[in-house]
Amino acid sequence: MKKPSSKIREEIAxxxxxxxxxxxxxxxxxxxxxxxxxxxxxxIDEAELQIAFEDVAKRFRSSEGSGKGDSNGKxxxxxxxxxxxxxxxxxxxxxxxxxxxxxxxx
Numbered sequence: 001m002k003k004p005s006s007k008i009r010e011e012i013a014x015x016x017x018x019x020x021x022x023x024x025x026x027x028x029x030x031x032x033x034x035x036x037x038x039x040x041x042x043x044i045d046e047a048e049l050q051i052a053f054e055d056v057a058k059r060f061r062s063s064e065g066s067g068k069g070d071s072n073g074k075x076x077x078x079x080x081x082x083x084x085x086x087x088x089x090x091x092x093x094x095x096x097x098x099x100x101x102x103x104x105x106x
Contacts, residue, residue, distance in 0.1 A: 034040065044052075
């Protein structure tokens with residue numbers, strides 16, 4: 001049986017709400033981690049920050065299949081790169097901004 005278009009629109013609206021809520025949870029999680037790491041104190045251009053986060057995402061995606069993606073960061077002895085300390089805003093979604101955006105620069 002085919003669904004009427006009004007029912008499909010309702011389902012789409014519910015899914016959009018669920019997506020917005022999921023993006024918000026993810027952004028808050030990433031934002032909390034970034035603040036704990038001290039990123040809230042550092043100023044950086046948003047485009048440069050976006051590139052840095054994309055690099056981090058690539059690093060973890062490429063290690064998912066190898067079992068290395070489960071790292072908690074402690075294996076490195078707590079060492080952090082200087083570049084990772086140069087960020088202050090956490091953004092999820094598209095570079096143009098989305099409902100899941102979290103700003104930690106105040």
